[in-house]
Amino acid sequence: MPHALSVVFDSLPYLLQGSFLTIGIVVAAMCLGLVLGICMAVGLVYGNRFVKYLLTAYVWIFRGVPVVVLLFLFYFGLFNFLDLQFSAFTAVTIVLGMTTGAYQANIFRGAILSLPKGQFNAAIGLGMSELQAIKNIVLPQILRMSIPAWSNEYSIILKDSALAFVIGAPEIMARTQFVASRTYQHLSLYITAGIIYFLLTWAGVIALRRLERHLRIPGYSHQGNQ
Amino acid sequence: MMTETDQILRVTDISKSFGGNTILNAVSVKLAKGEIKVLIGPSGGGKSTLLQCINCLVVPDAGAIELENETIDFRRKQDLYRLRQQVGMIFQDFNLFDHLTALDNITIALRRVKKMDKNQARQRARLELDQVGLGDKEALYPAQLSGGQKQRLAIARALAMDPKILLLDEPTSALDPTLIGEVIAVIKGLAVKGMTMIMATHQISLIYNLADEILFMENGRIVEQGPPAALLAAGNTSRSQGFCDRLNELAEVDG
Numbered sequence: 453m454p455h456a457l458s459v460v461f462d463s464l465p466y467l468l469q470g471s472f473l474t475i476g477i478v479v480a481a482m483c484l485g486l487v488l489g490i491c492m493a494v495g496l497v498y499g500n501r502f503v504k505y506l507l508t509a510y511v512w513i514f515r516g517v518p519v520v521v522l523l524f525l526f527y528f529g530l531f532n533f534l535d536l537q538f539s540a541f542t543a544v545t546i547v548l549g550m551t552t553g554a555y556q557a558n559i560f561r562g563a564i565l566s567l568p569k570g571q572f573n574a575a576i577g578l579g580m581s582e583l584q585a586i587k588n589i590v591l592p593q594i595l596r597m598s599i600p601a602w603s604n605e606y607s608i609i610l611k612d613s614a615l616a617f618v619i620g621a622p623e624i625m626a627r628t629q630f631v632a633s634r635t636y637q638h639l640s641l642y643i644t645a646g647i648i649y650f651l652l653t654w655a656g657v658i659a660l661r662r663l664e665r666h667l668r669i670p671g672y673s674h675q676g677n678q
Numbered sequence: 679m680m681t682e683t684d685q686i687l688r689v690t691d692i693s694k695s696f697g698g699n700t701i702l703n704a705v706s707v708k709l710a711k712g713e714i715k716v717l718i719g720p721s722g723g724g725k726s727t728l729l730q731c732i733n734c735l736v737v738p739d740a741g742a743i744e745l746e747n748e749t750i751d752f753r754r755k756q757d758l759y760r761l762r763q764q765v766g767m768i769f770q771d772f773n774l775f776d777h778l779t780a781l782d783n784i785t786i787a788l789r790r791v792k793k794m795d796k797n798q799a800r801q802r803a804r805l806e807l808d809q810v811g812l813g814d815k816e817a818l819y820p821a822q823l824s825g826g827q828k829q830r831l832a833i834a835r836a837l838a839m840d841p842k843i844l845l846l847d848e849p850t851s852a853l854d855p856t857l858i859g860e861v862i863a864v865i866k867g868l869a870v871k872g873m874t875m876i877m878a879t880h881q882i883s884l885i886y887n888l889a890d891e892i893l894f895m896e897n898g899r900i901v902e903q904g905p906p907a908a909l910l911a912a913g914n915t916s917r918s919q920g921f922c923d924r925l926n927e928l929a930e931v932d933g
Contacts, residue, residue, distance in 0.1 A: 570773035573735055574832075578787035578839055579763030581755070588786055593777045669777050671821030 456640040463631045463641065470627040471648055477544050477613045477623065478656075482606060484549025489556025493594075494586060496561045507557065514554035519612050523547050527619045540621035544613065552609050559601045563594035596667050603660040607653045614649070624648055684710045686874055687765075687843055692731050692741030701727045703898040704741070709843065709876065714869055716889035717878040718921055724898040725878040729845045732876065733765040734758045745842070763791060766841030770848040772828040774820040774835075780807065781816035784835045792839070806834035810864050826857030830864055837868075844868065846877040850884075882925050886910070894918045 492510070495503045514522070527543040538546070567590060575585035617626035628645040632638045687709040694702040702724050709715060717725040730736040732743065734752065743750045745764060751757045775783050784803035788794045794802065807813050810830040820828055829849055836844060849865065850858045862884060868875065869888050879885065885892065885906065892909050894902035894917050902909065902917050909918040 568771075568773070570769055570771060571775055574767070574769065574773035574775070574835075575787070577733060577735055577762055577767040578835070579759050579791040580787060581759060584790050588790055589775055589777075596777065669821065670819050672776055672819060 456637045459631070459635045459637045460640050460644050463627075463635075464644070466631065467624060467627050467641075467644060467648065470622060470624040471652065473541065473621060473623040474610070474613050474616075475652065477541065477548065477616060477621070478606070478610050478652075480545040481548035481552060481609055481613070484545065485552030485556045485605070485609070488550065488553030489560050490591065490595075492553065492557035493560030493564060496557060497564045498582065498586070511554045511557055514551050519547065519551055520615050520618060522551065523615060523619060540616065540619045543619060544616040544621055548609055548612060551612075552605055555605055555608075556598075556602070559598050559605070560594055563597045564590060566597070567593055596664070596669070599660055599664040599667070603657045606656050606660065610653055610656065611649060686711045686746055687732070688742075688744040689732060690742045690744075692728075692738040692743065694727055694731055694736060694738050701898050702731060702738070705895075705898070705900055706741075707732075707876070707893070707900075709874060712872040712874055713890050714875045714877065714888050715891045715893055716885050717876065717893050717895055718880070718885060718918060719895040719901075720921075723895040725895050726847050727898075728895065729767070729847050729876065729878060732843075732845055733762050733767055735762070735767065759791075763839055764842045766836030766839060766844045768829070768832055768836055768844065768846040768849050770851050772820070772825075772832045772852070774828055774832060776820050778819070779816060780812060780818050780820070780823070780831050783820070783831060784838045787835070788838055802838055803834075806838045807831075809837070810834045811860075824857060825853045826860040829853065829861045833861075833864055833868075843874045843876070846875060846879070848878050848880070850879065850881050880925055882922060882929055885922060885925075892918050894921065 492507050495507050496511075499507070517525075523544065526547050527538070527540070531538050531543060571589055571593075572585050575589045576582065580588065613623060614625035616623050617629060620626065624645055628641050632641045635641070685708050687707070689705070689707040691704040691706055692702060693700065693704055705724070705728055707715065707728075717728065719725060727736060731738045734743070734750065737752050737758070743761070745761055750761050775786065778786060781800065781803050784806055785794075785796070785799040788799035788802055789796065792799075804813070804816065807816055810833055812827060812830055812834065815823065815827065815831075820831070823831065829852075833849075846865070850861050853861060858881070862881065865875075865877075865884065866888065875888075877884065877888075889906050891903060892906055893900050894909075896917070904916075904918075908914075909916045910922055911919075
């Protein structure tokens with residue numbers, strides 16, 4: 453075992469460098485998903501029938517097809533077909549962002565529907581446009597409500613980001629596999645990779661829980677999230 | 679005598695249906711500056727929908743609305759925004775913005791709609807909070823206020839927009855009986871200052887003391903209208919009289 457441990461120690465800096473790329477993928481994908489999710493949720497609730505059909509189809513496709521299939525489809529298929537020269541990092545970020553966007557759309561849609569409709573009417577009644585009411589009244593509340601569900605989404609995307617290794621992005625999983633296949637210390641190295649993923653998940657979830665507490669509205673308890 | 683120019687609001691033959699059910703059937707209302715009309719009648723009679731149609735929260739299917747002799751084009755968003763800004767709405771269940779303090783519940787529309795800067799908006803909001811007796815509550819959130827305080831805040835929020843008309847949709851119906859008094863006092867104060875109002879209410883003291891005219895609504899139509907002195911005169915057999923008698927009996931059972 454000492455040999456296994458020394459391999460882990462020697463390769464740790466190399467593996468941890470990969471975690472920067474992992475974090476980069478997750479942060480970028482979550483941000484893309486947030487923007488897509490908010491826009492699609494607004495469309496799903498307030499849009500006309502055509503918009504709703506279109507967005508519902510999008511959500512079904514990204515929920516129904518495995519991420520790894522989407523990744524190959526986009527990276528080797530679609531991007532090639534469109535003659536787009538995207539790096540593996542960009543490709544993974546786009547695919548994960550579009551996938552989490554579909555899930556986040558459903559999270560935000562549920563939150564909008566759980567918000568008493570009267571508040572939207574009150575904002576409109578004061579002379580705000582629909583867009584102003586959504587921006588100033590609806591979004592600040594539903595984003596708060598969605599933090600617990602959003603932190604689930606974070607942990608799922610963090611773990612899905614390991615799939616980036618199949619198209620060669622040098623993140624944690626790819627680097628672990630690279631070292632393991634050369635040193636044959638599979639057990640200790642994959643335990644190490646698992647621990648790194650676990651710690652990243654833990655840190656992110658704790659940070660989001662802090663954020664949730666920080667943003668809590670005094671005297672007000674959100675329904676359905678406790 | 680009321681002349682055409684005294685009229686601040688003219689609602690002519692507005693109708694509204696939801697999924698084949700006619701909720702409003704060619705209803706007309708005229709309102710002079712400073713006038714107070716009270717809507718009464720059974721639930722489902724169309725009172726709430728009429729009020730929501732008057733500031734186009736619900737856009738009427740047919741009919742016309744004129745505010746200060748300007749006809750509102752229901753298809754033009756800008757017309758709707760302008761109408762709503764000038765016609766304030768008070769809801770039964772307050773509809774305060776839960777994520778904002780009492781002060782910011784008022785400043786948000788001043789800043790976004792009236793484009794006031796932050797300090798201007800705050801000054802105005804504090805003035806309105808003082809007017810409804812909530813001067814010391816500006817930092818509290820809606821969930822930290824009592825029902826009566828919530829409704830007073832909702833009234834302050836509407837008044838800050840300088841509405842020409844205030845619509846009140848059963849403003850005391852969601853309140854604990856012990857909290858109704860403070861809201862009634864604020865509404866009476868508005869009447870004294872000459873605020874033009876249309877109010878749906880089952881609060882007998884508001885009907886008797888404030889109404890210049892009672893509109894009795896049933897099945898989407900105004901079936902009876904007139905000043906309370908006439909409609910509620912002793913021995914009168916009007917629908918309004920019968921309705922108010924029943925409200926009085928209920929109040930006595932309650933009290």
